[in-house]
Amino acid sequence: MSDITSQSLFELTSNIKEKKLSSGEITKAFIDHAEKSKKLNVYVTDNFEKAIDQSKKFDSNPNFDLKLPGIPIAVKDLFCTNGVRTTAGSKILNNFVPTYESTVTQNLWSQGAILLGKLNCDEFAMGSSNETSFFGNVQNPVGENLVPGGSSGGSSAAVAANLTPVTIGTDTGGSIRQPASFTGTVGLKPTYGSCSRYGIVAFASSLDQAGPMTKNVRDCSMLLEVISSFDQKDSTSIDYKRNCYSKELSKDIKGKKIGIPKEYRVDNMPDEIEQLWKNGISYAKDCGAEIIDISLPHTNYALPTYYIVAPAEASSNLARYDGVKYGFRSPGQNLIEMYEKTRSEGFGDEVKRRIMIGTYVLSSGYYDAYYLKAQKVRQLIKKDFDDAFSKVDAILTPSTPSSAFKIGEKTNDPVSMYLNDIFTVPINLAGLPGISIPAGKDKNNYPLGLQVIGKPFDEQNILNISYALEDKINFKNDISDWWLSE
Amino acid sequence: MSKNSEYLIERENKQYEVIIGLEVHAQVTSESKLFSQSSTKFGAEPNTQVSLVDAAFPGMLPVINEFCVEQAIKTGIGLKAIINKKSVFDRKNYFYADLPQGYQISQYKYPIVGEGKVILDMPNGQKEIGIERLHLEQDAGKSIHDIDPNNTLVDLNRSGVALMEIVSKPDLRSPDEVNVYIKKLRSIMRYLGTCDGNMQEGSLRADVNVSVRLKGETEFGTRCEIKNVNSIKFMQMAIISEANRQIDLLEEGKDIDQETRLFDTKRNETRSMRSKEDAHDYRYFPDPDLLPLEISQELIEKIKSDIPELPDEKKKRFIDKFNLSPYEATILVSDIETSNFFEEVIKNSDVKLATNWITGELFAVLNEKNLEISQSPVSAKNLSKLINLIKDGTISGKIAKTVFEQMIDGDQDPFIIVKEKGLKQESDPKAIEELINKVIENNSDKVAEYKSGKDKLFGFFVGQAMKESKGKGNPQLINKILKEKLNG
Numbered sequence: 017m018s019d020i021t022s023q024s025l026f027e028l029t030s031n032i033k034e035k036k037l038s039s040g041e042i043t044k045a046f047i048d049h050a051e052k053s054k055k056l057n058v059y060v061t062d063n064f065e066k067a068i069d070q071s072k073k074f075d076s077n078p079n080f081d082l083k084l085p086g087i088p089i090a091v092k093d094l095f096c097t098n099g100v101r102t103t104a105g106s107k108i109l110n111n112f113v114p115t116y117e118s119t120v121t122q123n124l125w126s127q128g129a130i131l132l133g134k135l136n137c138d139e140f141a142m143g144s145s146n147e148t149s150f151f152g153n154v155q156n157p158v159g160e161n162l163v164p165g166g167s168s169g170g171s172s173a174a175v176a177a178n179l180t181p182v183t184i185g186t187d188t189g190g191s192i193r194q195p196a197s198f199t200g201t202v203g204l205k206p207t208y209g210s211c212s213r214y215g216i217v218a219f220a221s222s223l224d225q226a227g228p229m230t231k232n233v234r235d236c237s238m239l240l241e242v243i244s245s246f247d248q249k250d251s252t253s254i255d256y257k258r259n260c261y262s263k264e265l266s267k268d269i270k271g272k273k274i275g276i277p278k279e280y281r282v283d284n285m286p287d288e289i290e291q292l293w294k295n296g297i298s299y300a301k302d303c304g305a306e307i308i309d310i311s312l313p314h315t316n317y318a319l320p321t322y323y324i325v326a327p328a329e330a331s332s333n334l335a336r337y338d339g340v341k342y343g344f345r346s347p348g349q350n351l352i353e354m355y356e357k358t359r360s361e362g363f364g365d366e367v368k369r370r371i372m373i374g375t376y377v378l379s380s381g382y383y384d385a386y387y388l389k390a391q392k393v394r395q396l397i398k399k400d401f402d403d404a405f406s407k408v409d410a411i412l413t414p415s416t417p418s419s420a421f422k423i424g425e426k427t428n429d430p431v432s433m434y435l436n437d438i439f440t441v442p443i444n445l446a447g448l449p450g451i452s453i454p455a456g457k458d459k460n461n462y463p464l465g466l467q468v469i470g471k472p473f474d475e476q477n478i479l480n481i482s483y484a485l486e487d488k489i490n491f492k493n494d495i496s497d498w499w500l501s502e
Numbered sequence: 503m504s505k506n507s508e509y510l511i512e513r514e515n516k517q518y519e520v521i522i523g524l525e526v527h528a529q530v531t532s533e534s535k536l537f538s539q540s541s542t543k544f545g546a547e548p549n550t551q552v553s554l555v556d557a558a559f560p561g562m563l564p565v566i567n568e569f570c571v572e573q574a575i576k577t578g579i580g581l582k583a584i585i586n587k588k589s590v591f592d593r594k595n596y597f598y599a600d601l602p603q604g605y606q607i608s609q610y611k612y613p614i615v616g617e618g619k620v621i622l623d624m625p626n627g628q629k630e631i632g633i634e635r636l637h638l639e640q641d642a643g644k645s646i647h648d649i650d651p652n653n654t655l656v657d658l659n660r661s662g663v664a665l666m667e668i669v670s671k672p673d674l675r676s677p678d679e680v681n682v683y684i685k686k687l688r689s690i691m692r693y694l695g696t697c698d699g700n701m702q703e704g705s706l707r708a709d710v711n712v713s714v715r716l717k718g719e720t721e722f723g724t725r726c727e728i729k730n731v732n733s734i735k736f737m738q739m740a741i742i743s744e745a746n747r748q749i750d751l752l753e754e755g756k757d758i759d760q761e762t763r764l765f766d767t768k769r770n771e772t773r774s775m776r777s778k779e780d781a782h783d784y785r786y787f788p789d790p791d792l793l794p795l796e797i798s799q800e801l802i803e804k805i806k807s808d809i810p811e812l813p814d815e816k817k818k819r820f821i822d823k824f825n826l827s828p829y830e831a832t833i834l835v836s837d838i839e840t841s842n843f844f845e846e847v848i849k850n851s852d853v854k855l856a857t858n859w860i861t862g863e864l865f866a867v868l869n870e871k872n873l874e875i876s877q878s879p880v881s882a883k884n885l886s887k888l889i890n891l892i893k894d895g896t897i898s899g900k901i902a903k904t905v906f907e908q909m910i911d912g913d914q915d916p917f918i919i920v921k922e923k924g925l926k927q928e929s930d931p932k933a934i935e936e937l938i939n940k941v942i943e944n945n946s947d948k949v950a951e952y953k954s955g956k957d958k959l960f961g962f963f964v965g966q967a968m969k970e971s972k973g974k975g976n977p978q979l980i981n982k983i984l985k986e987k988l989n990g
Contacts, residue, residue, distance in 0.1 A: 109560065
C-alpha cells in the first residue's frame, strides 16, 4: 500500500471499507503531514483535535454504506462551518465563528466525512493567486515562491501536496479551475444551481458555485455526487435529477462531438499552451470523439462583462460587513466614522478595489452604460454557448493562458491578474459546468490544464470526456517535498 | 367636486390648490417575515424574533414567503388593480445600523401590482383616487437612541417584516380627502385580512408628497416628500403646514427645492432632512439571490374566488336590500367589524331600528369609552333583543335607553333587566285611561286653558301622564286617549 496521504479518495474509501485502514489512521496521517507542511500556509484554521476525536468515533461504530466513510477533508474557508471559525480570508471576519453549517459541507458530513480544517483563499474569493488573503500567501507545492492560483489557492495546494484527499472550493470566475490548472489537480465548477449556495460567504451571487477539487477525475465524480443537491434554502438552487456520477463514469466517448472555439486562440498565447490544446484535441480524436470548429463570437467581451457584474454584486453583498453585528469593528465617534474605520481597516486593497468598481457601475447615471449593458452582453455570451451546443456535446479549451507565476509578480498589475481568468469567466457568465484537468507541463515543468465545458446539468458528460482524456494524457505531477520541515 | 367645497389656501386675492400623493407602507398580516421564518408578533422582547437571515449573517439567503405574495395579490385585487404576472425583487442599497444586509429587498422597476383605484365617499359625492402601484418590500429594524446615553441600540425584531408600499397618484386635494383615503385603504385591507391597519403599532405609515399651484394652473409645482408620518392627524397637520410653507416661499418670489422633509409634531412644522443633491443613490439592481417572481393565472383566479365582499359592494347591497341611506350605509361598511356587527344584529331584528341604535346609542358609548366595535360592551345578540322589545311594544324607545344604559354594564340581557325592574310598557287602554283621568282631575285649570285654545299644553299632559305611569305608559296610547279626552 502506498503512503496514506498520496492515495486517492477512491483508494482511501476502498481501504476503509475493506478495513485495511481506519479513519483514525488516515486522519492522523494527514494531520502529521500538515504539521510538517506549515511552510505552504494552506490552513487558516485547523480542526485537528476534533478531527481525531471524530475519526475515533467513526471507527468505534463505522458505517461503510456512506460515500465518504470517515474520510478527513479540509475545505475552503468560504464555507461556513458550525463552531469552527470562518474567515473568508479576511480580517473583517477574523473572529467570526458561525453557528450554522453550509449545505455543501453538511452534505460532506452527512456522508461520513470529517472536517480537517479551513483552507486559505483570496479575501472573499477575490483574486487569482491567493495573495489577497489576510492570512498570507499560499505556496504552490509545484515550486517555491510560486502562486497556487486563486481564489481556491489553499485548496489546490492542499490537494497537490497531499494535505487533504480531496477538497471543495468555490468558483465565481475560475476560482476552482485556474488553481487546479496551476497545481496539476482536477477542479470542477458545476452548473449554476447544482450546489447550494446556502452558508457560503457570498462574493457574486449570480456566479458563485461550489465544486470539487481532487487528484483525479474519478474522485471528482465521487465528490460531486455528494455535494450536489437541491436545497430549498437557496432560491437559485435547481431541482433536477442528479446522476450517480461515479457509477456512471465511463471512458467511452466515441462519437461525442467536441467543439474547438477559435476565439480562445488569444494574442500572445504561449506556444506551449497552443501545443497543449493540440495534444488534447488529438487525444480526444484517439478516443473516438469528433472534433468540430465552433465560434463563440462574444468571448472577447466576457472579461469586461465579468468585471462589471461580479464587483456590482460584491459591492452589495459585502455591505453587511459593517462592524455592527459580528466580525471586526473599529470604534468611531459616530456611526459613519465607525463604518469608515471598520471597512477601511477590515478589507484589503483588492476587495476595496472591487467594492469601488461595483459601487461605480451601479451608480445612477452609470448603471445603464455599465451594469445594464453588461447584463445584455451576458445574455449574448450565453446565447453563443446555446448556439454552439446545438452542434456539439462539449467544448475543449485551455484552462488558463499561462502556468503558475511567481508570488508578487502580478500584485501591482490588477489587469494582468484579471487576464488569468480569460478562459474561465465566460463559463460562469453562462452558468455552465466546466472542469479543468492537468494535461501537460510548460518549459519550467509547471502544470498546465485543459478545460472541458458542458451543457447545463451535463456534468456526467464532461466528467466522462475528462476521464477518457486523463487516461490518454497520463499526467504525473512530480512534486518534491521541498517545503517539509520536522 | 363642486366649487364651493374645494380646499384652497388664500393669499391676497390668490387661491392655491394643494396636490397630495401618498406612499402608504402597510404591514402585511402574516405569521412570518417576507424572506425568513421568524415571527412577526408585535411587542416581543427586543431581538427575540431574529433569524440568521434577518441579521444578515454571512452566507444566509432569502427565501420568499409565498403567503406574503398572496396577501399582496389579494390587496391588489381589492384595489381593482392589475396583477403583474412577473415582478422582480431589487436591492436598495444604503448603510444604516438597523439595516443588517446593507440593503433593503424591495421592488423597483417591476412591482407585483400595477395601476388600480380607490373610491372615496366625500360629503358631496364620490371621488376616485388612482393607485400607481403596490410593491412588496422588507421593513428595517429599529434604532433606539434614548435608552443608552452613549450608544444607539438596535432591535431587529421588525427587520425583514413584509410591507406593502401602496403609491397613490397625485390625485388627493385636501387634508379631508387624505383622511377618507387612508381610512378607505385601511378598511379595504381589513376586509381582506391583508393588513390590520393598526397605526399605533406602526402597521400603517405614510410618506406624504405635497406640492402647491395656483388655482387653474395645470402643471404640477415642485413637490416635497414628508417622510414616515404615522397618524392621519399628523398627516393632515403636516400637509397644511407644508403647503403653507411652500406658498409663503412662492409669495416671496422664491423657488421650492425638491427635497425630503420630516414633520416635527411638537412644533407643527416640517423641516429639511436632505436636499435633492444629497439624495441617496440607492444603486437599485435585481437581487441575484432571488429569481423573478412569477405568478400564474390559476393562483390569481384562486385568490379572486376567495375575496370577500368589499366595502363598496357591501354599501351598495345595504342600500339596495335594506333601504339604508348612502350616508348610513357608508358609516356601517366603513369598518369590517362594524358591518359584521350590524349584520349580526339584523339577523333577528328590525333593520331601521338597528341602524339607528348602532350609529346612535352604540357609537356614542364606544366614542365615550374610546373602544373599537370589537370591544363593544353590548353584544350584537343582546342589542337585537333590545330592538325586538321596542319593535313589539314591550318597552318604549325611551325606556329602551334606560335599559341600554344598564346593558353596557357587563352585556346584560335586556329581557332580564325589563323583567327585574318591571319596565314592561303599560299598554292596557283601561289602565292608561285611569291615569289620564287622574291627570285631568289634578290639572283642571290647565284643562280649561287648553280648551280655550292653548294647544301647546298638550305636551304638558303627555308628560304628566308619562310621569304618572313612571315612564312605562305606551306613548301612542297616551296620545290617543288624551286627545279623545281633551277634545271630546
